[in-house]
C-alpha cells in the first residue's frame with residue numbers, strides 16, 4: 737500500500753489516496769476530481785484546467801503520467 741496526495745497527483749488539496757498500484761491511485765484521484773468538479777470547487781477546477789491544457793499535448797501528458805508513475809513506484813510501502 738502506498739500513499740499519494742491529491743496535490744502530488746496534480747490536484748489541489750491534501751486528501752490522501754491509498755493504493756497498491758499506480759493505475760489504482762490514478763483511478764481514485766480521477767474519482768475525487770470528478771466529485772470536486774461536481775461540487776464546483778474552485779481550486780480543483782483550476783487544477784483540472786491546467787491538466788486539460790497538458791492533455792492538449794499528448795507527449796507532455798505521457799511524460800507527466802510516467803513521471804508520476806515513477807514517483808509512485810519510488811514511494812516506500814506504508815502499513
Ligand SMILES: [Zn+2]
Pocket residue numbers: 742743747748749750751768772780
Ligand atoms: Zn483534492
